[in-house]
Amino acid sequence: MQTVDSTKVPYKTLYNGAKIPVIGLGTFGSDNYDAETIAQAVKTAIKMGYRHIDCASVYGNEKEIGVALQEVFAEGIVKREDLWITSKVWNDKHKEVVASCKQSLADLRLNYLDLYLVHWPFPNYHAPGCAGDARNPDSVPYNHENYMKTWTQMESLVEAGLVKNIGTSNVTIAKMKLILRDCKIKPVLNEMEIHPHFQQPELYKFMKDNGVEVIGYSPIGSPGRPERDKTPEDTVDMEDPIIVAIANRLGVHPAVVCLKWAVQRGQITIPFSVKTDKMFNNLKGITEGPLTEEEMVAVSKIDKNCRLIKGQVFLWEGAKSWEDLWDLDGIIVK
Numbered sequence: 602m603q604t605v606d607s608t609k610v611p612y613k614t615l616y617n618g619a620k621i622p623v624i625g626l627g628t629f630g631s632d633n634y635d636a637e638t639i640a641q642a643v644k645t646a647i648k649m650g651y652r653h654i655d656c657a658s659v660y661g662n663e664k665e666i667g668v669a670l671q672e673v674f675a676e677g678i679v680k681r682e683d684l685w686i687t688s689k690v691w692n693d694k695h696k697e698v699v700a701s702c703k704q705s706l707a708d709l710r711l712n713y714l715d716l717y718l719v720h721w722p723f724p725n726y727h728a729p730g731c732a733g734d735a736r737n738p739d740s741v742p743y744n745h746e747n748y749m750k751t752w753t754q755m756e757s758l759v760e761a762g763l764v765k766n767i768g769t770s771n772v773t774i775a776k777m778k779l780i781l782r783d784c785k786i787k788p789v790l791n792e793m794e795i796h797p798h799f800q801q802p803e804l805y806k807f808m809k810d811n812g813v814e815v816i817g818y819s820p821i822g823s824p825g826r827p828e829r830d831k832t833p834e835d836t837v838d839m840e841d842p843i844i845v846a847i848a849n850r851l852g853v854h855p856a857v858v859c860l861k862w863a864v865q866r867g868q869i870t871i872p873f874s875v876k877t878d879k880m881f882n883n884l885k886g887i888t889e890g891p892l893t894e895e896e897m898v899a900v901s902k903i904d905k906n907c908r909l910i911k912g913q914v915f916l917w918e919g920a921k922s923w924e925d926l927w928d929l930d931g932i933i934v935k
């Protein structure tokens with residue numbers, strides 16, 4: 602198997618001094634691949650040179666990934682401290698964050714996480730694999746007081762040494778302003794959707810200006826996302842003529858251009874694949890052959906504000922559409 606020298610992979614230094622590799626392997630693939638296949642991909646990725654894995658309890662594969670991690674440790678491929686492992690508390694566990702984290706630690710067979718995220722700012726649960734129009738009657742809009750109760754539990758995990766860093770995911774500027782105002786431990790980063798056709802420039806800048814780093818998810822445009830997250834208006838990053846032209850110049854797949862752009866722009870990127878060749882191209886791609894300044898400018902101009910992971914299954918009764926989740930007017934929608 603081809604490998605990449607992991608010391609050649611750049612990292613970002615978070616406000617507290619922690620260093621996170623700028624590329625991690627995504628592990629959300631449950632609609633297309635079984636847990637065992639994804640766990641094997643994690644093992645292959647670590648052997649290949651990946652040092653950062655983006656997990657979550659809701660992905661339904663932490664137990665299998667835990668076995669893979671045990672194996673790479675036992676085989677002497679890496680030590681625990683060489684890896685950056687993220688997990689996330691799912692929406693139905695906002696009141697039981699400590700128990701949920703301990704479950705992820707047990708499943709992953711670890712005694713600490715490098716990063717724990719609140720997966721969504723809503724406690725709204727939907728069944729895995731549900732249809733796009735499925736609604737849970739218990740769903741509610743964002744409630745800041747309740748979010749901070751969840752965040753206080755997140756802070757207690759850092760204090761207990763179970764987690765080294767805590768962060769948010771899928772929050773807006775309006776929500777982050779309140780979280781920054783009221784937190785004791787500031788989020789180290791926010792995980793949010795970013796790809797060339799959905800660059801979120803304002804939210805990105807707000808995070809950076811406030812010392813909060815950014816992980817961009819679905820960096821390739823999530824071609825394998827669940828059917829419930831697909832609409833006829835969605836555009837395809839990998840088919841964009843600007844992306845294709847850069848790929849032709851560099852002799853790489855358009856997917857790799859999306860990742861190079863991501864890292865060069867300044868976000869951490871977490872592409873998913875279980876295919877050894879794709880995983881390799883992605884890792885190698887961010888260690889060589891940068892985009893030119895002109896290409897970076899050209900990509901900045903192809904933003905189509907095309908959100909792919911709309912989150913409509915988290916809507917509450919009375920909400921008008923998925924836009925209500927994202928506070929488009931800068932005001933939290935209730």
Ligand SMILES: NC(=O)c1ccc[n+]([C@@H]2O[C@H](COP(=O)([O-])OP(=O)(O)OC[C@H]3O[C@@H](n4cnc5c(N)ncnc54)[C@H](OP(=O)(O)O)[C@@H]3O)[C@@H](O)[C@H]2O)c1
Nearest residue numbers: 627628629818819820821822823825856872873874875879
């Ligand atoms: N915090 C959140 O709410 C949240 C939400 C969504 C995702 N995430 C995280 O972000 C990760 C990545 O996002 P994602 O899985 O939605 O989408 P993605 O990484 O944008 O796209 C993954 C797809 O791209 C294909 N691909 C990967 N590398 C390729 C290459 N070099 N050439 C051609 N095709 C390539 C894969 O193909 P194959 O199937 O053939 O391997 C896979 O179908 C997730 O796995 C998850 O860890 C977090």
